[in-house]
Amino acid sequence: MDPTTQRRDSIETIFSPAQIAERVTALAGEIAAKKLENLLVVAVLKGSFVFAADLIRAMHTNGMAPEVEFMTLSSYRKGQVSSGQVSIARDLEGDVEGRNVLLVDDILESGRTLAFAKDLLAARGAASVLTCVLLDKPVKRAVTIKADFKAFDCPNVFVVGYGMDAGHRFRELPFVGRLVRPV
């Protein structure tokens, strides 16, 4: 079997490109309605890069002109399970003091990654820190945090695609899917 066929057989679509596009457009409208001045979008790498790229362009369509920065956080996952420790693998380049920040991440699961990032930026003097996630998996929450904006509630399964990986694979898929069997 060629790799493409194998991949199609092994990943079941949960959210299609059209469903994602519709939610991203709606989210950008909700964010624009907040009228946040001097907004800085902070995308948490790596998983959020595709979502953030689509979101900022939808924000532009809604008349916004955010600045964009990246921060790579590592949550020491062992396989598909989060260990609880979060560390900064690559920090922001600029200052967040006095800025309204929109933190963008792929999945809110235990909540530790986003809570860590939110506390860090608040401690650095951000004027406000709002959070926006593609997927919310509330079943696995370990710390109290709620996303201010979210595209979808996600079933409690391991997902890949649209920037998200399993062992560094599948980030390029244009949809969010679940691994049906190991590939």
Ligand code: IMP
């Ligand atoms: P949290 O700190 O437990 O909320 O973990 C969130 C991070 O774990 C996300 O930003 C993802 O990078 C990763 N993650 C959680 N669930 C999945 C999944 O189903 N697929 C891929 N990555 C995941």
Ligand code: MG
């Ligand atoms: Mg992540």
